[in-house]
Amino acid sequence: MTRAEPQIELRWDDYTLSRDQEDVRQVLRRFFSVNSPSERVRAAEAAGIDEALWRAAVDAELVGLSLPDAAGGQNAGLVELVLATEEAGRVLAPVPLADHAVAARLLASTDAGHALLRPAAAGDVILAVAPLSAEQRGPQLVPGGAVAHAVLMLVDGNLLLLRRPRPPAIAANQAAAPLAWWDPDDPATDAELIARGRAARDRWTMAIGEWRVAMASALTGLAAGACDLARAYSLERGAFGAPIATYQAISHTLVELHMAVEAARNLTWRAAWYHAHEPGTRPELPAMALSNAIRTATDVTARSVHIHGGFGVTLEADVSLYHRRAGVWGRVAGGQRLLERAAETALDRIVASRRAASASGARLNGPSALRRPAIPVEPA
Amino acid sequence: MNFGQIELDERQLAFIRDVRAVLARHWIPDPDVLALDHHWPTPELIEVLAERGWIHPCHAEEDGGAGLGPVEARLLELLFDAYRVPSYGNQFLLPTLDRYGSAELKAEVMPDLKSGRASFCLGYTEPDSGSDMAAARTRAIRDGDEWVINGSKMFTTWAQQADYVFLLARTGTVQEKHRGLTVFLVPMRTEGVEVRPVIGMGGVRTNVTYYRDVRVHDRYRLGGVGDGWKVVSGPLASEHGADAPDPLGDLNGPMGAAFTRTLARLVERTVDWAIVPDPATGEPPIDDPLVRSALTAALLDIEVCRSTPPGYGKVAASAALARHAEALLDLTAPAGLLDGGAPGTVEHGVIAWARLFAPATDIYGGTSEMYRNNLARGVLGLPRPR
Numbered sequence: 001m002t003r004a005e006p007q008i009e010l011r012w013d014d015y016t017l018s019r020d021q022e023d024v025r026q027v028l029r030r031f032f033s034v035n036s037p038s039e040r041v042r043a044a045e046a047a048g049i050d051e052a053l054w055r056a057a058v059d060a061e062l063v064g065l066s067l068p069d070a071a072g073g074q075n076a077g078l079v080e081l082v083l084a085t086e087e088a089g090r091v092l093a094p095v096p097l098a099d100h101a102v103a104a105r106l107l108a109s110t111d112a113g114h115a116l117l118r119p120a121a122a123g124d125v126i127l128a129v130a131p132l133s134a135e136q137r138g139p140q141l142v143p144g145g146a147v148a149h150a151v152l153m154l155v156d157g158n159l160l161l162l163r164r165p166r167p168p169a170i171a172a173n174q175a176a177a178p179l180a181w182w183d184p185d186d187p188a189t190d191a192e193l194i195a196r197g198r199a200a201r202d203r204w205t206m207a208i209g210e211w212r213v214a215m216a217s218a219l220t221g222l223a224a225g226a227c228d229l230a231r232a233y234s235l236e237r238g239a240f241g242a243p244i245a246t247y248q249a250i251s252h253t254l255v256e257l258h259m260a261v262e263a264a265r266n267l268t269w270r271a272a273w274y275h276a277h278e279p280g281t282r283p284e285l286p287a288m289a290l291s292n293a294i295r296t297a298t299d300v301t302a303r304s305v306h307i308h309g310g311f312g313v314t315l316e317a318d319v320s321l322y323h324r325r326a327g328v329w330g331r332v333a334g335g336q337r338l339l340e341r342a343a344e345t346a347l348d349r350i351v352a353s354r355r356a357a358s359a360s361g362a363r364l365n366g367p368s369a370l371r372r373p374a375i376p377v378e379p380a
Numbered sequence: 381m382n383f384g385q386i387e388l389d390e391r392q393l394a395f396i397r398d399v400r401a402v403l404a405r406h407w408i409p410d411p412d413v414l415a416l417d418h419h420w421p422t423p424e425l426i427e428v429l430a431e432r433g434w435i436h437p438c439h440a441e442e443d444g445g446a447g448l449g450p451v452e453a454r455l456l457e458l459l460f461d462a463y464r465v466p467s468y469g470n471q472f473l474l475p476t477l478d479r480y481g482s483a484e485l486k487a488e489v490m491p492d493l494k495s496g497r498a499s500f501c502l503g504y505t506e507p508d509s510g511s512d513m514a515a516a517r518t519r520a521i522r523d524g525d526e527w528v529i530n531g532s533k534m535f536t537t538w539a540q541q542a543d544y545v546f547l548l549a550r551t552g553t554v555q556e557k558h559r560g561l562t563v564f565l566v567p568m569r570t571e572g573v574e575v576r577p578v579i580g581m582g583g584v585r586t587n588v589t590y591y592r593d594v595r596v597h598d599r600y601r602l603g604g605v606g607d608g609w610k611v612v613s614g615p616l617a618s619e620h621g622a623d624a625p626d627p628l629g630d631l632n633g634p635m636g637a638a639f640t641r642t643l644a645r646l647v648e649r650t651v652d653w654a655i656v657p658d659p660a661t662g663e664p665p666i667d668d669p670l671v672r673s674a675l676t677a678a679l680l681d682i683e684v685c686r687s688t689p690p691g692y693g694k695v696a697a698s699a700a701l702a703r704h705a706e707a708l709l710d711l712t713a714p715a716g717l718l719d720g721g722a723p724g725t726v727e728h729g730v731i732a733w734a735r736l737f738a739p740a741t742d743i744y745g746g747t748s749e750m751y752r753n754n755l756a757r758g759v760l761g762l763p764r765p766r
Binding site for chain 2: 014
């Protein structure tokens with residue numbers, strides 16, 4: 001009988017940031033915590049963007065952080081972009097950091113000399129992608145589309161750059177997110193062909209993976225911010241003569257939420273690393289990271305609202321800002337249904353390997369006559 | 381940040397071949413074993429591994445190890461897992477023994493514990509105290525150069541094989557709580573030690589051990605009288621995954637990683653079931669979108685478990701295992717409900733077995749609630765619970 005030789009794979013499992021990455025993270029955290037207090041988040045809800053914050057982020061070189069230096073960016077990678085979107089997400093910063101960066105990186109990877117790249121790195125032109133355009137025809141609901149000057153979409157296999165004299169109006173939503181409909185067939189919209197065929201599709205696939213990890217990270221930051229609010233509230237709010245944090249119903253919940261955020265961040269980082277370095281090895285990871293970040297953020301904010309009691313459901317409670325956004329941000333490219341389909345490559349690989357093992361008779365086959373009765377007989 | 385493959389040199393590739401050859405000769409992997417910490421190596425395998433220093437492979441050769449570097453040690457760990465070699469070793473105990481044992485005791489017990497020819501079991505829990513470990517009532521009373529131990533310990537898993545029990549005993553009063561405790565390394569062969577089996581759901585064996593006028597010399601004491609709480613804290617922390625994350629190891633700690641691997645094997649076995657056409661319909665279940673959805677959901681949670689920090693890895697993995705064992709068994713119903721050996725059984729009953737095994741995983745090694753209590757104070761800085 002042939003017996004399969006069990007295979008092993010040796011990889012690093014190293015989540016530590018480099019000194020530079022740690023520094024970038026500290027700069028980002030300081031910038032957004034100082035410049036994006038909740039009053040400003042509320043004040044920007046009607047416009048969908050805080051223009052002054054956007055300018056400040058440009059001046060701090062945060063908008064061009066992950067854009068190529070040839071385009072006037074700081075040439076950092078996807079991991080740095082993920083660090084940036086987490087810190088922006090933590091304070092719900094009303095700037096389209098993730099959408100703009102992913103779109104600009106897509107444009108730069110396809111047409112490095114495109115005239116819009118330098119103004120994009122300088123923040124004068126805001127870009128966005130239509131994440132569902134490759135799968136659904138017709139008008140596209142574009143995240144950041146209500147504040148974008150140009151939108152990239154994949155239509156019939158062609159990568160198009162759409163421009164309008166001015167952005168379309170916000171499509172009202174509970175997150176006050178600057179979502180807007182962009183219609184490639186609208187005669188008022190100008191479409192420029194950027195790439196076609198294989199090149200267009202490959203670059204688009206990379207961009208969608210980047211959008212997923214950037215959004216997963218923004219949601220991780222959002223969830224972390226909500227956790228901080230809930231923790232602080234649990235220490236100051238008293239009931240029955242003690243801070244509510246002394247009750248396990250509250251403290252255990254806070255631990256669960258905190259740990260879910262930590263895991264969501266690690267999974268997102270791992271997805272970002274694979275997508276940047278070995279996109280073909282674990283193609284499902286960006287979808288998995290986003291899928292998990294959506295459920296984490298929605299669960300964390302719902303339970304953080306609950307920890308705030310009745311106050312949590314009021315519009316004046318900051319935690320309600322988080323809950324409203326958690327339900328929208330990651331789902332703009334379709335919800336769990338589509339993400340699960342994208343994650344199925346992981347299952348397909350296992351199915352293929354188990355089929356191959358079963359067909360070759362090489363399935364690990366030891367003394368499997370082992371019979372394990374569920375209710376055991378008394379051992380001798 | 382790095383998740384890349386590690387290039388192996390000729391020496392490391394030769395090491396892999398060597399390990400494979402040894403295991404092919406001395407060990408038959410059992411694909412039905414989903415949980416490696418509930419099986420014990422054969423005496424033959426223990427001797428073969430001990431001879432090569434592979435039970436504590438990172439230790440120096442003169443310390444019973446093989447002096448392996450971190451890459452070789454990780455390769456060995458991955459190969460042991462791939463070949464379903466039961467988890468075995470004294471790594472949680474050795475640093476504590478080294479620190480708190482007398483020179484005389486170390487000379488007596490360390491050589492065999494270091495090589496792995498001898499083993500130990502944990503004597504923490506009692507019939508009346510589990511999570512509240514410091515409420516232990518097993519009593520040790522000094523009598524000249526000796527101690528006389530009376531009491532009982534629950535869930536002393538592997539006591540039937542072990543050479544020693546790492547025993548937490550009360551030398552002070554019950555009111556002193558953790559200040560009245562002392563630790564002993566009691567040889568299991570001592571007169572008055574009795575091991576009785578306790579069988580858990582799924583046939584998982586553990587024990588209750590009784591201590592009746594068990595006399596041990598004072599040299600078997602670890603640490604000072606009344607210092608027991610300090611002595612157990614080291615091994616407890618390691619078991620709970622408090623050691624610094626190792627870039628070559630599993631982020632989610634030893635137990636978190638073990639339960640995650642159990643879940644991964646469970647998914648594989650469910651796939652094995654799903655790729656065979658259902659005799660009733662002629663279609664393989666894997667073509668059913670609901671089957672694919674349940675399996676993909678499990679794969680997502682496996683990735684989340686792998687991404688969970690060590691202090692919480694066990695809690696996350698035990699919950700994921702319980703949830704998905706239930707869901708995957710549900711997919712295979714009704715045939716999957718049958719025990720291995722029953723006519724028409726699915727995958728030798730291992731999916732049904734996993735459901736029975738799962739509830740233990742958020743209890744043994746510390747309940748999930750204790751982990752949450754500790755993390756609430758240690759990580760979130762919350763006040764002590766009322």
